[in-house]
Amino acid sequence: MGGGMEANKNRFVEDWATARENLEYNFRWTRRNLALVGIFGVAVPVLVYKGIIKEFHMQDEDAGRPYRKFWLSK
Template identity: 90%
Template sequence: MGGGMEANKNKFIEDWGTARENLEHNFRWTRRNLLLVGIFGIAVPVLVYKGIVKEFSVLVIFNAFSRIS
């Protein structure tokens, strides 16, 4: 009475899901991967940290001068 309503599987989505589940087994270190890790894993966090520290030190100096005058 209510049969015939199965979901149709999309081959491409199933392949993508399988590749995603097995990523740690198929991963290879390449120059591009090393570059991306270097940029987004090291350089960006260091630059963000330095920017925050610089802004904080400027605010501390500004606050010290505002107390004097």
């Protein structure tokens, strides 16, 4: 009833899936990887956090309140 429906494997998809499954075994730390971790793992979150804190401080200033205390803020 459902015979003759073999799937044709795409070599490129299979190669990508194999590489993805074995990423932890094939990963190498390079200068590029360190830079990407530094930018997207440290710098971007810190900049987003600073922007959010600045926005809260501007709201406090507009309302005439003292600044709220946050973990990493001044």
